[in-house]
Amino acid sequence: MIDAILKNKLLVVVGLLLLGFGLVKPNLGNFIPSNNNSIVSIDTSKVSKPSDPVLLEACGAVTKALQDSASRKTDGVKLASLYHDLASLIALDGEDQTIKSTLEIREANRLAGSMCRLNLGGKYPDLADACEKLVVAGLGDSESVLDTETRKRAVDTFMALSWACYEGSK
Secondary structure (H helix, E strand, O other): OHHHHHHHHHHHHHHHHHHHHHHHOOOOOOOOOOOOOOOOOOOHHHOOOOOOHHHHHHHHHHHHHHOOOOOHHHHHHHHHHHHHHHHHHHHOOHHHOOOOEHHHHHHHHHHHHHHOOOOOOOOOOOHHHHHHHHHHHHHOOOOOEOOHHHHHHHHHHHHHHHHHHHHHOO
16 A cells, blocks of 8 residues: 555656646757767867968958858858868878879868768858968969978968957857
8 A cells, every 4th residue: 555655656756747847848959969960069279360461361261251141150161171171281291191183182171071061052152262262372373282381381280270260250
């Protein structure tokens, strides 16, 4: 008889908790693992303002091109992350070297956006041109094999692109 009373009380308590839970409807999305790849984050401590005045000036056009859209917050962070990753790829040297020339840098840059399925076509009409001008400001427009200095300039250029896109997301 005591077991039946305790069981009934337990059922009432559980029922009240479920009712309260249903009324409050808390968001449990933070507790459930997700395979959602559309959420991109970037370690902002690794994205810093370029020290080169030429790159910094070219960054202004990239930042301005992003600020014309309501979806700049997510698109800018995605682009900042992409350019940061490209800078890391270019920085690989020695046995891990993947990118060996400025032509390969441009090809990787061209392919990266479509591979990541950013779908930015038409959203930011001035962005592609502004990004290209920043790359030309940092690397020039001639094809060359990467030496230590050119590789460093390329990394700095893509880190500047990352910073500009992050700033444009604000």
